[in-house]
Amino acid sequence: MKKSLFKANSRERFESPNLRNPKGRSDLPGTDVFVSTADPEKEPPLVTANTILSILAVDFPVEKVACYLSDDGGSLLTFEALAETASFARIWVPFCRKHNLEPRNPEAYFGQKRDFLKNKVRLDFVRERRRVKREYDEFKVRINSLPESIRRRSDAYNTHEELRARKKQMEMGGNPSETVKVPKATWMSDGSHWPGTWASGEADHSRGDHAGIIQAMLAPPNAEPVFGVEADGENLIDTTEIDIRLPMLVYVSREKRPGYDHNKKAGAMNALVRTSAIMSNGPFILNLDCDHYISNSLALREGMCFMLDRGGDRICYVQFPQRFDGIDPSDRYANHNTIFFDVSMRALDGLQGPMYVGTGCIFRRTALYGFSPPRTTEHHGWFGRKKIKLFLRKPRATKKQEDEMALPINGDHNNDDDDADIESLLLPKRFGNSTSLAASIPVAEYQGRLLQDLQETGKQGRPAGSLAVPREPLDAATVAEAISVISCFYEDKTEWGKRVGWIYGSVTEDVVTGYRMHNRGWRSIYCVTKRDAFRGTAPINLTDRLHQVLRWATGSVEIFFSRNNALFATRRMKFLQRVAYFNCGMYPFTSMFLLVYCVLPAISLFSGQFIVQSLNVTFLVLLLAITITLCLLAILEIKWSGITLHDWWRNEQFWLIGGTSAHPAAVLQGLLKVIAGVDISFTLTSKSATPEDADDEFADLYVVKWSFLMVPPITIMILNLIAIAVGVTRTMYSPFPQWSRLVGGVFFSFWVLSHLYPFAKGLMGRRGRVPTIVYVWSGLLSIIISLLWVYISPPGTQDYMKFQIP
Numbered sequence: 001m002k003k004s005l006f007k008a009n010s011r012e013r014f015e016s017p018n019l020r021n022p023k024g025r026s027d028l029p030g031t032d033v034f035v036s037t038a039d040p041e042k043e044p045p046l047v048t049a050n051t052i053l054s055i056l057a058v059d060f061p062v063e064k065v066a067c068y069l070s071d072d073g074g075s076l077l078t079f080e081a082l083a084e085t086a087s088f089a090r091i092w093v094p095f096c097r098k099h100n101l102e103p104r105n106p107e108a109y110f111g112q113k114r115d116f117l118k119n120k121v122r123l124d125f126v127r128e129r130r131r132v133k134r135e136y137d138e139f140k141v142r143i144n145s146l147p148e149s150i151r152r153r154s155d156a157y158n159t160h161e162e163l164r165a166r167k168k169q170m171e172m173g174g175n176p177s178e179t180v181k182v183p184k185a186t187w188m189s190d191g192s193h194w195p196g197t198w199a200s201g202e203a204d205h206s207r208g209d210h211a212g213i214i215q216a217m218l219a220p221p222n223a224e225p226v227f228g229v230e231a232d233g234e235n236l237i238d239t240t241e242i243d244i245r246l247p248m249l250v251y252v253s254r255e256k257r258p259g260y261d262h263n264k265k266a267g268a269m270n271a272l273v274r275t276s277a278i279m280s281n282g283p284f285i286l287n288l289d290c291d292h293y294i295s296n297s298l299a300l301r302e303g304m305c306f307m308l309d310r311g312g313d314r315i316c317y318v319q320f321p322q323r324f325d326g327i328d329p330s331d332r333y334a335n336h337n338t339i340f341f342d343v344s345m346r347a348l349d350g351l352q353g354p355m356y357v358g359t360g361c362i363f364r365r366t367a368l369y370g371f372s373p374p375r376t377t378e379h380h381g382w383f384g385r386k387k388i389k390l391f392l393r394k395p396r397a398t399k400k401q402e403d404e405m406a407l408p409i410n411g412d413h414n415n416d417d418d419d420a421d422i423e424s425l426l427l428p429k430r431f432g433n434s435t436s437l438a439a440s441i442p443v444a445e446y447q448g449r450l451l452q453d454l455q456e457t458g459k460q461g462r463p464a465g466s467l468a469v470p471r472e473p474l475d476a477a478t479v480a481e482a483i484s485v486i487s488c489f490y491e492d493k494t495e496w497g498k499r500v501g502w503i504y505g506s507v508t509e510d511v512v513t514g515y516r517m518h519n520r521g522w523r524s525i526y527c528v529t530k531r532d533a534f535r536g537t538a539p540i541n542l543t544d545r546l547h548q549v550l551r552w553a554t555g556s557v558e559i560f561f562s563r564n565n566a567l568f569a570t571r572r573m574k575f576l577q578r579v580a581y582f583n584c585g586m587y588p589f590t591s592m593f594l595l596v597y598c599v600l601p602a603i604s605l606f607s608g609q610f611i612v613q614s615l616n617v618t619f620l621v622l623l624l625a626i627t628i629t630l631c632l633l634a635i636l637e638i639k640w641s642g643i644t645l646h647d648w649w650r651n652e653q654f655w656l657i658g659g660t661s662a663h664p665a666a667v668l669q670g671l672l673k674v675i676a677g678v679d680i681s682f683t684l685t686s687k688s689a690t691p692e693d694a695d696d697e698f699a700d701l702y703v704v705k706w707s708f709l710m711v712p713p714i715t716i717m718i719l720n721l722i723a724i725a726v727g728v729t730r731t732m733y734s735p736f737p738q739w740s741r742l743v744g745g746v747f748f749s750f751w752v753l754s755h756l757y758p759f760a761k762g763l764m765g766r767r768g769r770v771p772t773i774v775y776v777w778s779g780l781l782s783i784i785i786s787l788l789w790v791y792i793s794p795p796g797t798q799d800y801m802k803f804q805i806p
């Protein structure tokens with residue numbers, strides 16, 4: 001309630017003219033948006049382009065937004081796609097602003113099934129929509145044709161180069177039959193070599209070995225609104241009343257060299273943190289994966305409300321739920337993850353705050369820098385019951401607040417010297433050698449403060465209007481400095497990835513990064529908006545999904561075996577929050593028990609021995625108690641968070657599927673890393689742009705790709721099926737059939753099987769085609785296990801339930 005009031009006021013409060021801010025420029029703090037991409041094959045440039053467009057069109061003061069794309073692939077394709085995107089944005093963004101569209105991702109907008117004329121009153125809308133749609137289609141084709149055009153261009157240049165080299169060789173009097181070696185370069189459109197990765201993968205130009213690249217695709221905008229012109233031959237739409245400025249847009253590909261650990265996504269994000277500190281230094285940072293677009297253009301303002309409202313100075317980040325497009329209606333593999341996003345995360349919001357889940361999260365820059373919150377609480381005693389309030393940044397009582405704001409911002413950090421963190425602020429040991437980076441830190445801290453009147457008395461806020469100043473234009477020296485901080489040795493002997501920025505050492509860098517902040521006493525906020533703030537894609541193919549879960553679980557095991565295990569949390573972390581983080585690091589290990597539980601019913605059917613000797617009252621009461629608890633849990637989760645029973649059941653099913661396949665594999669992988677130091681790679685999840693099969697949106701669901709992860713669930717399934725068959729035959733031919741006993745045993749087997757049902761469906765593919773290898777492997781394993789069982793307890797030693805073949 002309080003928040004929505006504040007939101008309504010945000011324009012009035014920060015964006016209307018007043019004494020301090022006569023021009024009515026925006027007084028909101030700046031926000032840098034980071035998008036990560038790593039491979040144009042698995043992450044189609046069109047998907048990334050759409051994400052970028054949704055960011056450029058966000059409803060936030062244009063001059064306060066800067067968008068950075070990190071390309072870990074160093075690929076010219078991504079670079080040129082971004083250039084195309086920047087030029088299409090000149091049409092798309094004013095169009096969105098003029099007609100107030102949602103979502104501002106063109107692919108999602110034009111793909112909407114609902115009536116696009118609803119609530120539209122402007123007469124020129126239909127005409128302009130048609131024109132923009134056409135333009136978008138052409139844009140799409142241009143993006144699609146980029147790989148081919150880059151290849152052709154490069155071939156042409158390379159042939160030319162070769163001819164030249166040959167000519168030169170002839171002139172020098174060389175042997176014309178001798179072949180000259182000219183490296184097969186990848187060429188940019190201006191006729192120069194692309195500094196990033198080449199198709200031929202030459203030294204100094206391959207994945208993991210190329211220079212750092214920074215290119216501002218859209219320069220920082222003017223401080224004042226710029227209005228467009230009427231529609232004519234050149235301009236598709238009439239923008240006379242529309243601000244046509246675009247936010248700054250920068251392409252960044254960090255330097256990569258062999259022999260360096262680039263630390264996957266965390267390393268890419270840290271490179272962006274530094275570059276952006278020098279180029280725009282927004283005190284807040286929004287982080288998005290390349291496939292997660294802004295679906296609600298007010299999302300940034302929503303998040304900012306928490307940060308700028310009373311008490312907001314204790315918040316390190318605002319996390320939004322992940323929502324997904326393109327998931328099969330029955331959500332076979334629980335891709336929506338509703339239990340996690342609508343139950344667990346919301347529950348955590350009542351403690352110290354939700355975990356960071358890697359995308360859709362607005363950070364406070366200083367929290368990323370590893371600073372402590374201004375004040376926090378320590379929890380002592382049993383279960384952290386005894387609370388001690390800490391003030392980590394006491395203002396100097398003697399200084400008057402008024403003259404404070406007139407001071408240059410750089411002198412400001414002297415006031416915070418109670419905090420040991422701030423003292424080491426300028427130490428290159430922590431942040432590296434860049435002086436501009438060091439100088440930008442106190443500025444970001446100051447700009448991220450609350451307004452003075454919102455601060456509790458005695459604390460320092462920033463005066464209203466202090467951020468309504470135009471930004472300095474970008475010069476060559478700044479860009480050069482920005483390139484220097486993305487070199488791969490910049491982080492040597494610094495604390496990047498250890499205490500500062502995204503934390504290294506786990507493929508789920510997100511959880512660790514959030515954990516470190518909570519550990520310092522920060523709070524986070526979970527912001528669920530009526531209209532989804534961000535939407536992304538998720539793998540609906542069984543194999544891809546299992547690999548995704550495998551990566552998450554492996555990351556958790558890595559966390560478990562590191563100093564980030566929640567057992568070692570500080571007193572600033574609430575007790576229950578600590579339990580939640582501990583669970584997050586430990587859950588893959590529970591799969592060991594799960595595996596046992598899944599084969600137990602089969603074993604008891606095979607051996608004729610039930611888990612208990614006889615079905616007595618105690619057992620039944622316990623069983624009833626467990627069943628009722630399970631039901632109550634389901635009801636609680638469903639009633640409290642508004643998810644459906646279907647979501648809940650899917651979650652249970654996938655928990656078992658993951659728990660018997662990906663989780664044990666993760667435990668093994670994690671142990672290998674701990675014991676043998678085997679590095680764990682980050683397997684990207686592929687994001688299909690448009691389905692190959694145009695008639696079928698969910699074709700991916702039916703693609704069967706073999707993976708070793710499938711062995712244990714298949715074995716469990718077959719074991720249980722055989723066990724049921726064995727049990728039934730045995731009872732049928734027994735002289736004293738004990739049907740009730742059979743039903744009891746079969747029930748548990750059936751319970752396991754019903755959990756694995758989606759998995760079985762996934763193996764069947766569309767037309768029931770299963771790769772032969774599946775049968776071979778599972779057959780082999782079941783035979784081995786059956787033989788083992790026969791060997792250990794040959795049938796016939798039990799005197800009841802004997803086989804009696806007539």
Ligand SMILES: O=c1ccn([C@@H]2O[C@H](COP(=O)(O)OP(=O)(O)O[C@H]3O[C@H](CO)[C@@H](O)[C@H](O)[C@H]3O)[C@@H](O)[C@H]2O)c(=O)[nH]1
Binds near residue numbers: 036038289358551
């Ligand atoms: O070396 C790398 C590897 C990955 N990425 C980016 O990381 C993001 C996430 O990768 P994805 O394959 O989509 O993983 P998901 O499982 O979908 O992602 C979730 O889980 C990850 C942790 O395992 C988090 O990093 C993500 O933000 C979170 O959305 C993508 O934008 C990638 O481009 C890089 O930039 N560099």
Ligand SMILES: [Mn+2]
Binds near residue numbers: 536537
């Ligand atoms: Mn993803």
